[in-house]
Amino acid sequence: xxxxxDFKTIEKKWQEKWExxxxxxxxxxxxxxKYYCLVEFPYPSGQGLHVGHPRSYTALDIIARKKRLEGYxxxxxxxxxxxxxxxxxxxxxxxxxxxxxxxxxxAHFKQQLQSLGFSFDWSREVNTTDPSYYKWTQWIFxxxxxxxxxxxxxxxVNWCTSCKCVLANEEVVNGVCERCGSEVIRKVKSQWMxxxxxxxxxxVDDLDSLNxxxxxxxxxxxxxxxxxxxxxxFTSTCGDKITVYTTRPDTLFGATYMVFAPEHPYVxxxxxxxxLTNVDEVRAYQEASARKSDFERSEVNKDKxxxxxxxxxxxxxxxxxxxxxxxxxxxxxxxxxxxxxxxPAHDTRDWEFANAFGLPMIEVVQGGDIEKEAFxxxxxxxxxxxxxLTGLSVEDAKVKITEWLTEQGKGHQKVNFKLRDWVFxxxxxxxxxxxxxxxxxxxxxxxxxxxxxxxxxxxxSYEPTDDGESPLAKMTDWVNTxxxxxxxxxxxxxxxxxxxxxxxxYFLRYCDPHNDEALASKEALAYWTPVDWYNGGMEHTTLHLxxxxxxxxxxxxxGVVPTAEPYQKRTSHGMILGENGEKMSKSRGNVVNPxxxxxxxxxxxxxxxxxxIGDFEKAAPWNSASIKxxxxxxxxxxxxxxxxxxxxxxxxxxxxxxxxxxxxVTGDIDALKANTAIxxxxxxxxxxxxxxxxNKAELKTFLLILNPFAPHLTEEMWSVLAFGGTVTxxxxxTYDEAKCKDDEIEIVIQINGKIRxxxxxxxxxxxxDAIAQAKQNERIAAELDGKNIIKELYVKGKLVNIVAx
RNA sequence: GCGGGUAUGGCGGAAUUGGCAGACGCGCCGGAUUUAGGAUCCGGUAUCUCCGAUGUGCAGGUUCAAGUCCUGUUACCCGCACCA
Numbered sequence: 001x002x003x004x005x006d007f008k009t010i011e012k013k014w015q016e017k018w019e020x021x022x023x024x025x026x027x028x029x030x031x032x033x034k035y036y037c038l039v040e041f042p043y044p045s046g047q048g049l050h051v052g053h054p055r056s057y058t059a060l061d062i063i064a065r066k067k068r069l070e071g072y073x074x075x076x077x078x079x080x081x082x083x084x085x086x087x088x089x090x091x092x093x094x095x096x097x098x099x100x101x102x103x104x105x106x107a108h109f110k111q112q113l114q115s116l117g118f119s120f121d122w123s124r125e126v127n128t129t130d131p132s133y134y135k136w137t138q139w140i141f142x143x144x145x146x147x148x149x150x151x152x153x154x155x156x157v158n159w160c161t162s163c164k165c166v167l168a169n170e171e172v173v174n175g176v177c178e179r180c181g182s183e184v185i186r187k188v189k190s191q192w193m194x195x196x197x198x199x200x201x202x203x204v205d206d207l208d209s210l211n212x213x214x215x216x217x218x219x220x221x222x223x224x225x226x227x228x229x230x231x232x233x234f235t236s237t238c239g240d241k242i243t244v245y246t247t248r249p250d251t252l253f254g255a256t257y258m259v260f261a262p263e264h265p266y267v268x269x270x271x272x273x274x275x276l277t278n279v280d281e282v283r284a285y286q287e288a289s290a291r292k293s294d295f296e297r298s299e300v301n302k303d304k305x306x307x308x309x310x311x312x313x314x315x316x317x318x319x320x321x322x323x324x325x326x327x328x329x330x331x332x333x334x335x336x337x338x339x340x341x342x343x344p345a346h347d348t349r350d351w352e353f354a355n356a357f358g359l360p361m362i363e364v365v366q367g368g369d370i371e372k373e374a375f376x377x378x379x380x381x382x383x384x385x386x387x388x389l390t391g392l393s394v395e396d397a398k399v400k401i402t403e404w405l406t407e408q409g410k411g412h413q414k415v416n417f418k419l420r421d422w423v424f425x426x427x428x429x430x431x432x433x434x435x436x437x438x439x440x441x442x443x444x445x446x447x448x449x450x451x452x453x454x455x456x457x458x459x460x461s462y463e464p465t466d467d468g469e470s471p472l473a474k475m476t477d478w479v480n481t482x483x484x485x486x487x488x489x490x491x492x493x494x495x496x497x498x499x500x501x502x503x504x505x506y507f508l509r510y511c512d513p514h515n516d517e518a519l520a521s522k523e524a525l526a527y528w529t530p531v532d533w534y535n536g537g538m539e540h541t542t543l544h545l546x547x548x549x550x551x552x553x554x555x556x557x558x559g560v561v562p563t564a565e566p567y568q569k570r571t572s573h574g575m576i577l578g579e580n581g582e583k584m585s586k587s588r589g590n591v592v593n594p595x596x597x598x599x600x601x602x603x604x605x606x607x608x609x610x611x612x613i614g615d616f617e618k619a620a621p622w623n624s625a626s627i628k629x630x631x632x633x634x635x636x637x638x639x640x641x642x643x644x645x646x647x648x649x650x651x652x653x654x655x656x657x658x659x660x661x662x663x664x665v666t667g668d669i670d671a672l673k674a675n676t677a678i679x680x681x682x683x684x685x686x687x688x689x690x691x692x693x694x695n696k697a698e699l700k701t702f703l704l705i706l707n708p709f710a711p712h713l714t715e716e717m718w719s720v721l722a723f724g725g726t727v728t729x730x731x732x733x734t735y736d737e738a739k740c741k742d743d744e745i746e747i748v749i750q751i752n753g754k755i756r757x758x759x760x761x762x763x764x765x766x767x768x769d770a771i772a773q774a775k776q777n778e779r780i781a782a783e784l785d786g787k788n789i790i791k792e793l794y795v796k797g798k799l800v801n802i803v804a805x
Numbered sequence: 806g807c808g809g810g811u812a813u814g815g816c817g818g819a820a821u822u823g824g825c826a827g828a829c830g831c832g833c834c835g836g837a838u839u840u841a842g843g844a845u846c847c848g849g850u851a852u853c854u855c856c857g858a859u860g861u862g863c864a865g866g867u868u869c870a871a872g873u874c875c876u877g878u879u880a881c882c883c884g885c886a887c888c889a
Contacts, residue, residue: 218809219884227888246889259889302887330887340889348806349887418888538883612830614818618810619882623817629830635845676819679829686829748825753870755825791869798824803869 005638007602011712015117023728024068024076024119030527032073037064038507038567040536040544041079041126043499044105045086049112050584051592051610051622052576056535058607059573059616059672061118063533065708066669068119069732075528076119077510079126080106084499085163085179088430092462098430102129112595116603117711124513128502133509134432135453136519137501140551142435142446143558149195150424152444157423159187164464166191168423168498170543186290189468192425192434192495196550200224200417202564203549212570213617216541223542225418230402232341232411234258234314237322238275240266242314245336245416248346248378249405250397253386254364255341256354258314258325259306261333262286270312278310282327289329304330304353316341317410318401319387328353336416345370365394422547424498427470429462431496439483439490448484454492470494503544504551507531507566519560526562534567537575545570571672574618576610581621592622604710605631611674611709633682634713637706640685640694641721647695654698655739657687662735665705674709681706696723701733748799749774751783759800767794774800 018024037060042053064076082102091098106127113120126133144150158167162182166189171178196203204224207217229247236242244258260267262285270276271283285307306328313322330349331340344354345361351374354361361370364386368375375381378394388404389397405411425434435447435454447454457478462471472494473479483490505519511528512520536545545567552566577583578590585591597606608630614620650658661684668677684702688694694702700723707714707727718727742763747770749757757777761770771792774780784804791803 215809215884222808222885225885225888229889244889248889304887328887330889332888335888342889347889349889352887416888418885541884612817620817623831626817626831632845633830675817676829679819682829746825750824750870753824753868758825793869795824795870799870801824801869 005635005713005716007604007712010716011115011117011603014712014715015114018117018119019114019122022123023726024064024074025121025123026075026077027073029073030523033071034527034532035064035067035072035074036507036528036530036532037067037074037076038510038531038534039078040534040540041081041503041506042109043081043084043086044102044109046090046101046105047586048105048108049594051594051597052573052584054116054594054606055576055610055613055616056537056573057113057116057118058610059674060533060535061607062611062669062674062708064119065711066666066732068728069704069707069730071731075124075510076121077124077126078113078118078120078122079124079506079510080109080128081499081503081506082106082127082129083431083497083502085165085428085430088428088462091430098462099129102127115595115598116607119711124510126506126509126513128432128506129430131453131455132516134502136509137432137497137505138435138452138454139449139519140505140555141432141497141501142449142452143560144194144551144554145436145444145446147554147558149198149554151193151195152190153193154188154190155193156186156188157191158184159189159468160184163428164466164468165427166423166425168500168543169420170546187468191423192493194422194424194550196422196547197417197419199550199553200226200419201415202553203419203546206549206553206565210565210570211568213572216538216545216570216572219538219541220546223419223546226415227417228413228415230398230405230411231337231414232317232405234317234341236266236325237313237315238270238273240269242266242339243337244339244341245414246341248343248398249401249411250383250386250389250392250394251343251346251364252316252318252341252401253389254343254345254362255316255321255323256344256360256362257323257342259331259340259342259350259353260309260325260327261331261338262289262327262329263333264327264338266339267309267327270309276309276311278307281307282309285327292329304328304349304356306330306353306357308357317405317408324359326353326357334420335418344374346374346376348374348376350374364389422550424501425493425495426498427468427495428464429456429459429471429496431498432501433472433496434493436493437481437483437490438493439486439488441488442483442485442490444493445483445485445490451484456496470496472496500544500547504548505555507534507548508561522562529561530563530565531567531569533569533571535571535573538572541572571617573616574614574620576613577619577621579622579624584622592624597627601627601631602634602712604634604713608634608678608709612678614675616672616674633678633685634710636685636689637702637710638713638717640688640699640702641717643688643693644699644721645693645695647697649697650701651695651698653691654687656742657684658698658701659735659739662701662705662733663737663740666732666735669708678709681709696721703727704730704733745797747797749777749780750799750801751780752803753801756780756783763797767796770794770800771802774802 039056039060064074068074087098087101091101158172160167160177160182162180172184175184177184204221204226227247229245230249231243231245234242271279306326309325312325314325315322342350344350345363346365362385363370364384365375365381366384367381381394383389383392383397389401402413433454433456436444439445457475459471459475479492479494481490481492508520512524515521548566553564555561556564580590582588609627612630661680664680665677703714703718715727744760745763746758746760748755749759757779771794787804789804794800
């Protein structure tokens, strides 16, 4: 009898051996076929690893290990996205430098990851807080700045009252801070912005060429929010040109009023020019809406409010009709032109507003009942009351009116995006310093590239300030510097970059992590990029994933990288929930600690369980009891040693099952269906025990296909049984398609679609024979007695169905 | 409100093209072994009025045949949310 499998000793032994031999280091040989597997590098929080992390890491570890056995030069790296607020807050609270906190957290995370036996290439570990790393983050920022894609702007931003920091639009969820859940208010501040909107079109279009799961593509498309419509120029009664954006230019004849966002510049202008007769009322409304948070402003089912601008009206270019102008906060200054033409008969919001204010409606598309609700259907309606558009379909009318507007010089087709520019500065300490200085004479001036990295200075206090200044602002020695351009006195930018900066290019650094001359060498980038398979969380779809695609496209444009897209394939894992089906959290008390699982059951069991838990893409609740099944399976696999016999070929009775299992496991790994791959291996193992033996050829194959899932146990058995070398030296087993088919199959015989008998027949039996044999069956014959056969059919390899009355 | 997804035993979940629903695992029941507990091994396990019928959220439909396709509907989850 083999001794019990001592996972603690054996797993440690192999982990040390892998580290010692560097067997998982990507090879520097650029002639080999390559495969780049990537998982999102973690933020090394003080809490340590969450059981959710290994779900993603194990899935791609399986891919990486299999690809290596298939002969690929695999890059499967790991690193640390280590800038960020929790570290800074912990540092403030405990009076420890964030660098120390980061170092300790990284050490803990690394030890935890290594205890799970992932085949990461640790020689390429990167850390975003390392000056030799953020040197290149700063370098990329400088290129953005030099190319006009970074600009500073005074604007209303999202301000987290607890983090005391600006948030990107993407970081505000339901009006509260994505990170801490505190209230987010609007604050006017001068901010660094990145022109992601300049790439909106390409970010949408290029999705088509990528192998991303559909829900990721869809979410990015919706977030970018492209719409095609027209800009139409109205005229004010005092001669100003008022441009509005609409996706329904066909309804132009139905415009009965116009609405401006309260912040629209014409309001200010007309007040100055003394054209408005109700200035007090207008001012009051402007102030009231300015006080509201974004959240209040966007609350659903809110009654429409607004104020008419008395003294000025707009003139419709298509029929010279004079229509009133209102300001209302349902029109946003940040989208389109900040002004709309209102067509209450055919737009729900305009309909509500018109009803609240008793404004007239003109039906211009027939087909609905505008007394009851706005008729917004574009597909079925016919134009009415619309001059030269009358009688056309909506689609034709759109084309015709746009042509007309263009000819008349009163408008043109226009594409708009919901995506807004990226608010890039943060008023915090623990981030990359922005390498710019402000000179009274020269304005914003970039540091010389030779000055990079611009290191974070030591500060006395990391406390954020209530006035919205970065803690760095207090470091006058650091702030006061000289202008690289004119040599005069200048001040450094004291805001830092958001956490998304370092993660927008880390996958490039892995290709060549120790390069001093460039973010990575051209040769390494040409060989390794794009990433072949990237797995990560859905929560990053409109954050990290979108930001890094934007940065990558920019780098492509300036010739730094060889591809327009960073990631060829993107998948996303479901969350692991607590045992009660709720999200794991400290406050719910349902957190599972991965260290305990590894300690009690071993890394291989943990890996196997995380893959067996369910559909990889879906959320799955943790179940402590089920882990036992995985442990049992591995113990039984270990026990195969006791029933091992000689044999260099699969035994005939197992031949077909062996080939089928290889096929199933191979296909399922590629399709990210580890759960059914494991089920197939369990079935095979059960078969070995049922037969009471396994021969060498069979066991070798079994260990090879199990290896990516349970690398420690399989290596140990391979070694103990002296199969030669290590599993990592072997080739992934192949299967013979012909042998995956059975000679004899069982088919079902149905009468009127109900199963009445089963029959074993040759796999290649002809339909007529199958039906004939079916009818000879006693039971079938009895059932058919006295009935008329209406129809007989044979589905190859499946069933015979006889329809009879 | 808009967009997307999900719904299958006591539980987690299987089921390429419509073709034996419930693979695999957990749990449970029975047995063996064991001083005992645990572990292990063997057998069983959708439901019911049990030689037959019924069963994949609910109601219809198409088909020889529906978890799978179509129409309607409910519940839950995720994303967006006055984007003109």
